[in-house]
Amino acid sequence: QSTLYEKLDDKNKQLLDGITNESRVYLSRLITLIESSREDHQAQARLIISILLQRSREFELKHDYQPKSFRIGVSGPPGAGKSTFIEAFGTYLTNTLNKKVAVLAIDPSSVRTGGSVLGDKTRMVELSKDPKAYVRPSSTRGTLGGITKSTSDTIVLCEAAGYEIIIVETVGVGQSEVAVEEMVDIFMLLVPPANGDELQGLKKGIVELSDIVVVNKADGELLPRARFTVAEYMSAFKMQRPKTEFWKPKVLSCSSLTKDNIDQVWKTMNEFKDTMTKSGELRYKRSEQKQTWMWRYIEEELMNRLHNNKNVADLIPVIEAQVKDGNISPSLASSTIIEKFLKS
Ligand code: GDP
Known part of the structure; x- marks a missing residue:
């Protein structure tokens, strides 16, 4: 050191x-x-x-082997209530449980459009003012790879700064949730109550990533639909192989508006943390994650160097045109570019 x-x-x-x-x-x-x-x-x-x-x-x-922080990924479609939930959940952690909480956001929309789904609204007003919380708005520069890479390092910084619970939020619409799942201890999917038709399109991929699904807005008129949605997700999990032998994914409902069941969501997450820590699985998961990130860094760095390499720069458009025309195969094109890159 x-x-x-x-x-x-x-x-x-x-x-x-x-x-x-x-x-x-x-x-x-x-x-x-x-x-x-x-x-x-x-x-x-x-x-x-x-x-x-x-x-x-x-x-x-x-x-x-108790980890210094507990890292929670929160994903869900726009409008599910992510920021309302994190505000209610975060405030519960700081006020009731006296914990220090950091909230980091990954916003895939900002990469494509330069604008953002997460950042445009004033979000988490209470938590932003809370002296026990640190809310970091999403970076709007760079590629998704770049943003997720700095987020995984930011987690380490927040942990060092004494934040015991680190929440990483992302919109569940693209690749970002996979990256988030690879940097957190528990991955939570937040969904709104839905009817049968809406659930047809239940995104399999993201459900498979989830350790816990929380049906938000379980209040007032939405309560019956919330119950129905909980049952649907439970049966979806029954048909699926669990991510780890130590934890069966749980499905709960809550209301971020009335704060009903917010404590139960925490209780379930804490159960996960205890089970995974005691079994040694959390430590294993984190070391695997670090290895995954090493390869992510390598991939990104190599791609950056390739794109910034002056010797290859002239060749790329030529080869691209040849591939598009069907003159050479994609694999031959790729090896031609790589050969040139390695020799330069
Ligand atoms: P996000 O896009 O996932 O961050 O969603 P928001 O937190 O901005 O919430 C979207 C809308 O849902 C807002 O109008 C919220 O007031 C509303 N909302 C969020 N949580 C709840 C809830 O628990 N119950 C009800 N009834 N509405 C909610």
């Missing part, structure tokens, strides 16, 4: 020392550093995250 630490700039040493004192200002500065595209910033960021991972490991060794 000390050798990595010595490679840091004085300014970053100070930030790193500060973050362990749970300073929000230092946390924000470090997040800015890891989101920076400057190569020198990236090099420092890599060291910082490594040092913090080492510190987390030391913490876990001392505390019987």
